[in-house]
Amino acid sequence: MSSAFTKSAARNIFYGGAVFFFLLLVGLSFDTMQTLPKRDNRENLSESAIRGKHIWETRNCIGCHTLLGEGAYFAPELGNVYTRRGPEFIKAWIQSQPTGVPGRRQMPNFNLTDAQLNDLVEFFKYTAGIDTAKWPPNVEG
Amino acid sequence: MKLATALWVLLLILTALTTQSAVIAAGFLVPFVLVMTYIKGQVVIDHFMGLRHATSRLRWIVPAWLLVVVGGIAYTFTLS
Amino acid sequence: MNIAATLPASHDQPRTLPGDLAIWFFIFAELLVFGVFFLAYAFARARNVELFDASQLQLDRISGAINTALLISSSYFVVRAVDRIRHGASHACAGWLVAAMTLGGAFLVLKLTEFAGKFAAGITMSTNTFFMFYIGLGFFHFMHVVLGMIILGWVAHKAWRGGYSAANHAGVETGASYWHMVDLVWIVLFPLIYVMH
Amino acid sequence: MKYQSQAVAKPYFIAAIGLFLGQILFGLIMGLQYVVGDYLFPAIPFNVARMVHTNLLIVWLLFGFMGAAYYLIPEEAERELFSPKLALAMFWIFLVAGAATILGYLLVPYATLAEMTGNNILATMGREFLEQPLPTKVGIVIVALAMLFNLSMTVLKGRKTAINLVLLLGLWGLAIFFLFSFYNPANLVKDKFYWWWVVHLWVEGVWELIMGAMLAFVLIKVTGVDREVIEKWLYIIIAMALISGLIGTGHHYYWIGTPEYWQWWGSVFSAMEPIPFFMMTLFAFNMVNRRRREHPNQAAVLWALGTGVMAFLGAGVWGFLHTLAPVNFYTHGSQITAAHGHMAFYGAYALVVLTMISYTMPILRGREANSRKAQVVEMWAFWLMTIAMVFITLFLTAAGILQIWLQRIAAEPMGFMAAQDQVALFYWMREITGLVFFTGLVLYIVSFFIKGEEARAS
Structure with missing residues (x-):
């Protein structure tokens, strides 16, 4: 006797399972949103840092760098760059690009003003303060 | 159905024993509770789910699951 | 009750897995998830015994035990329901299923009371690893009870309207198998999280 | 071709292949920039090349999905498409919008592009894979909605099969989850959290429905196995995909500021994600073994089997390799992610679109299958690209x-x-393998122009 295996049962399991696990995802996301204030460093999300995030986005920095491990893997992790390098180094580095060393990877110069550089650094400072469960493993990112 | 009813009573007794066992001697607790759990699980699998009489090639999966889970839990209690 | 009725129907004819094979894929997947979570709990506990033991003391073991009894009994009622439909007794089948669902509902109420107490005490999934498992796994199982009740309700409704017969009742077995799985998982979950230390 | 309106699929497929070629060319540029850092600088900086590479991938896959849907839905619904004209109009809108976007990336500095296209009104740009300017994003939504309207009307008035319902559901999900790309909060953690509701819920959620439906469709056609059998397995496989994949989103929530319980939830559920892919492989081989006919298009059978195997390897095995939180702690944001990304996208999505193209294109061109000669070249293309991709992944x-x-x-x-600098050797080897892949792709395109006598069922 062959086992009963009907398309309608399979379909019900698909729809039921999909709804069930989507609701679970929504539930966990809801809890995450409740917990985030303790972890996401929102108290340091200043106007300046918000402007910095805008600069980060409109220069497509994610096209080369990672931020908290997400992005391209062509250039260093910047989620913790504030800790690794400090504000002055970051600004000087951005201003001195591209290095023009033959054969080396090049970063474009975005001609940022001092105010924009400060905003970007504020954004990195805010990012470095996010509780990332101790990632990355060390300061090199 | 008499069998099922008897097993139902058995399961309730084993549950009561599991709950009360928390106050018995500590060293004895874990093996006792695990054996209770294993018996209860096997009863549900065999007689409630009805896998004892199933002929499918897949029927071993659920008892194997119970064995692995209970065995794995038992193992971790030997670690500490 | 005639002689045939006292014997499990399965003795008469060899059967494959009860119900529809499709539900068994779902059951296997669910068991896998729960199994991995149980072992994860056990290994996490072994690495942090004091924390787990101390946190466990805050649980209401009696509430957990009552809930175990409720689920086991409802599982038994479902067995009765399947037995009835095998004899073509649609209304009796639906009655037993409603009884099982009532106990499931009681489980949900008790569980919610338990959770409400924990939330009132400021305990969340992020409190510590023990409570991550207690609340997370408890809630996950809670959702399974809800889903199981929806399935049973659907089956009961169809049974009441005469949608199943002694010859054709795979749908009842399908729902029953899922409900027994929910019960089986709780049978392991209760001693693991509430009792063993 | 059973229905005249299925012909709208053809331009979609041609565009898809053209953009695929572009994607690979930019991939080669990037691969070289990994080792010769100043190659093409400052004309095409790496971030621009990458944006073009990934956006072309997304756009050609979308073209492929749309073309496949316009072919598949009428055939399954057993009626003409609701409006072939609308489908054709959407093709041109999407193509022009896509081309304009790519040209924008290449010709205008990104910050200027952002300013020109209203990013200051609603900032959505500059996030990985969602770099498109606001008008493009709105365009994608419009094109998707027009397509969904068109297809839904077709299905509503026609036969409803598991395959066209699942495909339609996948496409609706694709459109709905894309809406999260318009949500870009200043809070970086929230930004990233909901960014994954587009990216993850696409590739490990609704796209799997699209993929499953397309694969099932081709398998029914080339094996002649009973629809009932194929459709119930389709449901079980995609059920497993969503059961594991929805909470599997958690494997992206380990280190971005989200609560740490995601390490448990993400690990447990994403550890199960290989299962549906494994089932899909078994499914494809099983159905081919149980075939009731020898379809003359053997190339399509090869692509279908290849999809099963490579999706399992790329998405399943290479995903599992670094999905557990303790492992991911070290691998997160490294070349391991790139390895997985390449093989998963190729194995699951590039191959399923190519499977669909391989099966439908000869029919769209008025024959059941291409000539033996053309098929041999096509199969060579399959093997070159697939083996090259395996090695790219390994390197x-x-x-x-x-x-x-x-x-x-x-x-x-x-x-x-x-x-x-220490790993440069592997990047060189990757680049060389990339050239092999490119050769395979060129061969694939060549196969469309090889004539000869039509292959017949043996």
Whole structure:
């Protein structure tokens, strides 16, 4: 006797399972949103840092760098760059690009003003303060 | 159905024993509770789910699951 | 009750897995998830015994035990329901299923009371690893009870309207198998999280 | 071709292949920039090349999905498409919008592009894979909605099969989850959290429905196995995909500021994600073994089997490799991710679109199958591309392991660029393998122009 295996049962399991696990995802996301204030460093999300995030986005920095491990893997992790390098180094580095060393990877110069550089650094400072469960493993990112 | 009813009573007794066992001697607790759990699980699998009489090639999966889970839990209690 | 009725129907004819094979894929997947979570709990506990033991003391073991009894009994009622439909007794089948669902509902109420107490005490999934498992796994199982009740309700409704017969009742077995799985998982979950230390 | 309106699929497929070629060309540029850092600088900086590479991938896959849907839905619904004209109009809108976007990336500095296209009104740009300017994003939504209207009307008035319902559901999900790309909060953690509701819920959620439906459709056609059998397995496989994949989103929530319980939830559920892919492989081989006919288009059968195997390897095995939180702690944001990304996208999505193209294109061109000669070339293309992709993945994996060791584990951790210099050899090997892949792709395109006598069922 062959086992009963009907398309309608399979379909019900698909729809039921999909709804069930989507609701679970929504539930966990809801809890995450409740917990985030303790972890996401929102108290340091200043106007300046918000402007910095805008600069980060409109220069497509994610096209080369990672931020908290997400992005391209062509250039260093910047989620913790504030800790690794400090504000002055970051600004000087951005201003001195591209290095023009033959054969080396090049970063474009975005001609940022001092105010924009400060905003970007504020954004990195805010990012470095996010509780990332101790990632990355060390300061090199 | 008499069998099922008897097993139902058995399961309730084993549950009561599991709950009360928390106050018995500590060293004895874990093996006792695990054996209770294993018996209860096997009863549900065999007689409630009805896998004892199933002929499918897949029927071993659920008892194997119970064995692995209970065995794995038992193992971790030997670690500490 | 005639002689045939006292014997499990399965003795008469060899059967494959009860119900529809499709539900068994779902059951296997669910068991896998729960199994991995149980072992994860056990290994996490072994690495942090004091924390787990101390946190466990805050649980209401009696509430957990009552809930175990409720689920086991409802599982038994479902067995009765399947037995009835095998004899073509649609209304009796639906009655037993409603009884099982009532106990499931009681489980949900008790569980919610338990959770409400924990939330009132400021305990969340992020409190510590023990409570991550207690609340997370408890809630996950809670959702399974809800889903199981929806399935049973659907089956009961169809049974009441005469949608199943002694010859054709795979749908009842399908729902029953899922409900027994929910019960089986709780049978392991209760001693693991509430009792063993 | 059973219905005249299915012909609208053809331009979609041609565009898809053209954009695929573009994607690979930019991939080669990037691969070279990994080792010759100043190659094409400042004309095409790496970030621009990457944006073009990934956006072309997304757009050609979308073209492929749309073309496949316009072919598949009428055939399954057993009626003409609701409006072939609308479908054709959407094709041109999407193509022009896509081309304009790519040209925008290449010709205008990104910040200027952002300013020109209203990013200051609603900032959505500059996030990985969602770099498109606001008008493009709105365009994608409009094109998707027009397509969904068109297809839904077709299905509503026609036969409803599991395959066209699942495909339609996948496409609706694709459109709905894309809406999260318009949500870009200043809070970086929230930004990233909901960014994954587009990216993850696409590739490990609704796209799997699209993929499953397309694969099931082709399998029914080329094997002649009973629809009932194929459709119930389709439901079970996609059920498993969503059961594991929805909470599997958690494997992206380990280190971005989200609560730490995601390490447990993400690990447990994403560890199950290989299961549906494994089932899909078994499913494809099983159905082919149980075939009731020898379809003359053997190339399509090869692509279908290849999809099963490569999706399992790329998405399943390579995903599992670094999905558990304790492993991911070290591999997160390394070349391991790149390795997985390449093989998963190729194995699951590029191959399923190519399967669909391989099956439908001869029919769209008025024959059941291409000539033996053309099919042989097509199969060569399959093997070249697939083997090249396996090696690209292996080299990137090797690069990743070495990178992680030097940069994250060694007692004296190296800086990022110092570690990159150490793994340059693997990048060179990847680039060479990339050329092999490119050769395969050229051969694939050539196969469309090879004539000869139509292959017949044996």
